[in-house]
Amino acid sequence: MKPPVRLASTGTIIHGVSVGEVLGVSTLAGAKLIAGESGLGRIVQRLNVMEVPDVLAWVKPHELLLTTGYPLRNTPQSLGRLVADLDERGLAALAIKLGRYVDELPAEMVEQADRLGFPLILLPNDVGFDDILNQVLTDILNRQAGVLARAEEAHRALVHVVLAGGGLNEVTAEVAQLLDVAVAAVDGSGRVLATAGAPDQVAALRVSIAREGPPVLPPGPAAGPAAGPARSGPPAAASGRGRPFASVPVLAGGHHHGRIVxxxxxxxxxxxxVGILERAATVAALVITRQDAVNAVESKYRADFLRDVLTGRAGTPERVTARARAFGWDLARPVTVVVAELDPDGDERSAQDRLVSCWTAAIRRHDPRGAVAGFSHEVVAVIDAGADASRVARDAAAAFADLPPATFSTGTSRPSTGADTLPEAYSQALKAARVGRQLHGPGAVAHFDQLGVYRLLSLVNDTGELHAFVRETLGPLASDDDAENADLRRTLQALLETNLNVAETARRLHFHYNTLRYRIGKLERILGNFTGDPHLRLNLTLALHVLRMRGI
Incomplete structure (x- = not known):
């Protein structure tokens, strides 16, 4: 059976009457279907009469072609090819009178019509073509007028929903009332956003969406952007009466926001x-676009306010608590600051948007009163001090994992007892995220209290002083400009990590024992007698730690 007929270029529904409905008009009461029953759902939009042998040059899609066979009386063998040619040009059906010029249709023609689902109709001899033309065309025009009137009514109702400030709940309710069906608005991930209709039908629709995702059109040029039969329901009946499921996409701003099902x-x-569903999808797109604009403004206000709080510019603790309550945040309780910072890879802009969405969803699940906002390169969350920050981070990372190769590193602060200590907590979380990345690589999750000596080093605000200490302590080994010096620094690192165990260091670096002894001598000529001076070893260890924190 052919899918519902649509214009391939636009997805617009072809209005008309099906071949099965044409056979129900009074002038065709004596007509007989002799082949192509599976094509009774084909849409008839116009009629034509075959008067010339080369009629193929004059036919158009969705036509019901009427003929007495007169143009083919001298070449009956061409009847066998006629069905395939007409089907290829998109005609709806062929109706023919026998006995006057053509006595019978070739068996090959009948078999081909059945195979292609192309209806062949035998007309009674006492019916004139003009009567058929008048009655069928009148039915088509009446049908189109009725469809247009109904569509106009639906359009006015749906526009009223938008003008009245309604959302997806109001859109689905209006469609459910207009069509007397169950309706759901579904986002791109298959999550149901709004439903309307009889409770038992809504429940069945939810089950179908949960089982298979939003119903979609089968692939093919006839599909267009709107809906046909759903995966979970049987196709429309051959008579074109309807289908159990239909789904249309919600498109706005070049983005696919979901479907109306x-x-x-x-x-x-x-x-x-389905045409009304398409109008509803357009209205839903307007609603979503409007809501996105509102959300964008609200997100900016939330981000600006949280940034002021975390930098100590938001005012007194009482004022911060009051304003935070307006956003649904509770900053008066003991909280922890969590920073999720994108690792330097991938498309940062798209990754940042996705990062904000994932963390917002994770915070809503774990701490609905928690604050969360996206800054230029990071997402900052302020959550209950009793919440498991590592679990929240894993939850957000799991949702973010479908966007490779982007990753993010997470840092957690010490508990903060009030709004006035939040700036310090934010600084701790930011340092934990960056130090954690340096120590453990992209995707690290670090707590400020677990940084060890790096925690102390990160508290030194004068980075120039730290770098000067590195240069004074390591001398030429502080730079990577010379490959030999960088190699000697790696040897020094291994020696300090093994507590000057020469045998273990040689094994770790794959050196001969004598080679390592030679390198130790060279290092002592550059750095001093570090093998006999524990204070120098401490300084060297700290300098190497500072180097690992480079860029922080």
Whole structure:
């Protein structure tokens, strides 16, 4: 069976009457279908009469072609090819009178019509073509007028929803009332955002969406951007009466925001209903675009306020607590600051947007009263001090994992007892994230209290003084400009890590024992007698730690 007929270029529904409905008009009461029953759902939009042998040059898609066979009376063998040629040009059906010029149709023609689902109709001899033309065209025009009137009514109702400030709940409710079906608005991940309709039908629709995701059109050029039969329901009946499921995409700003899905247990969703669903999807796109704009403004206000709080510019603790409450945040309780900072890879802009979404969703699940906002290169969350920050980070990372190769590192502060200590907690979390990345690589999760000596080093605000200490302590080994000096520094690192165990260091570096002894001598000529001076060894160890924190 062919799918619901649509214009391939635009997805617009072809309005008309099906071949099965044409056979129900009074002038065709004596007509007989002799082949192509599976094509009774083909849409008839116009009629034509075959008067010339080369009629193929004059036919158009969705036509019901009427003929007495007169143009083919001298070449009956061409009847066998006629069905395939007409089907290829998108005609709806062929109706023919026998006995006057053509006595019977070739068996090959009948078999081909059945194979292609192309209806062949035998007309009674006492019916004139003009009567058929008048009655069928009148039915088509009446049908199109009715469809247009119904669509206009739906359009006015849906526009009223938008003008009245309604959301997806109001859109789905209006569609459910107009079509007497169950309706759901579903986002791109298959999450149901709004539903309307009879409770039992809504429940069945939810089950279908949860089981298979939003119903979609089968692939093919006839699909267009709107809906056809759903995966979870049977196709429309051959008579074109309708289908149980239909789904249309919600597109706005070049982005796919989800779908509007409808369900009728009586398979009553017809092509004109799908047209109304398409209008509803357009209105839903306007609602989503409007909400996105509102959310963007609100997100900016939230981010600006939280940035002021974390930098100590938001005012008194009482004022901070009061304003935070307006955003649904509780900053008066003991809290922990968590910073998620993108690792330097991938498309930073798209990754940052996704990072904000993942962390916002994770905070809503674990601490609905927690604060979360996206800054230029990071996401900052302020959550209950009793919450498991590592678990929140893992939750956000799991949702973020579908965007390779981007990753983020997470840092957690000590508990903060009030709004006035939040700036310090933010600094701790930021340092933990950056030190953790340096020590453990991208995707690290670090707590400020677990940084050890790096915690102390990170508290030195004068980075120039730290770098001067490195240069004074390591001398030429502080730079990577010379490959030999960098190699000697790695040898020094291994020696200090093994507590000057020459045998273990040689094994770790894959050196001969004598080679390592030679290198130790060279290092002592550059750095001093570090093998006999524990204070010098401490300084060298600290300098190497500072180098590992380079860029922090």
């Amino acid at each position: 409808a369900y009728s247990p009586s398979s009553a969703i017809g092509d004109s209903d």
